[in-house]
Amino acid sequence: MNRNSTSNAGGAQPLDRRSAVRRLLSLPLAAGAVTGLAAASRPVAAATGARDELMLEPGSKLVMIGDSITDTGRARPVGEGRGEALGNGYVMMVDALLSAVHPDARIRVVNMGISGNTVRSLAARWNSDVFALEPDYVSVMIGANDVWRQFDSPLRTELHVPIDEYEEVYDGLITQTLPRVKGMILFTPFYLEPNREDAMRAAMDSYSDVVRQLASRHQLPLVDSQAVFDEIMEHVYPAAINWDRVHPNHVGSMALARAFAKSVGLQW
DSSP: OOOOOSSOSTTOOOOOHHHHHHHHHHSOOOTTSEEOGGGSSSOOOOOOOSSOOOOSOTTOEEEEEESHHHHTTOOSSSBOSSTTTTOSSHHHHHHHHHHHHOGGGOOEEEEOOOTTOOHHHHHHHHHHHTGGGOOSEEEEEOOHHHHHHHHHSTTOGGGOOOHHHHHHHHHHHHHHHGGGSSEEEEEOOOOOOSOTTSHHHHHHHHHHHHHHHHHHHHTOOEEOHHHHHHHHHTTSOGGGTBSSSSSBOHHHHHHHHHHHHHHTTOOO
16 A cells, blocks of 8 residues: 655655665664653663663563554564564564663563554553553554554545544553553654655644653653654655555664664663
């Protein structure tokens, strides 16, 4: 379900993969793109060590839940284990970064993304796919399909998740979860279209604003995925980092993993 761009990213020319990765790693994260756990109201103990202050407790379990951007072919029923059990997207890269930089912390990462999910879908499986796993930390990336179905299936209104329902259900999940975990990290949804007047980009920005408000309301760490990609799109044409403006390739996945790592205090 490809969507054509209405705007070139500032006239930039497409880059090959190697050039795109080099460009990504040289970029600073956009201002405000990451709000770390240190800024949250729920204190999280820092692991000891001189390299940085990892704000995930040693020996803890991190469940990362979302849609296909999180799923990326992870194992079923639980995305945990060797090989491609964590999928081939940002969750796998988060696990790699945590394990390579802080092997002593022994953070257990679990991928519970499911392709096609909306916030309604998360609510329907939250007990079995979050609470039953007894995580210490939960990260959430949801919203792409809540918006996308309004554009690729405009007549199937039963699939649409209005923004007020999106906020209400998401807020309810956070409220239920916070008393049972040590911390939550929220990702904004994103759409890799540099033209902010594009209809789907404008809608996605509105849903992203909801996540920013929820993070502020509950004083939770925020990974502003859209801000991360906006910074990259100043230098790289969108097609270089994804194929449909929703599902990032290895470069886009690393951008998300890098932003998440910084939100929990990981430096490398």
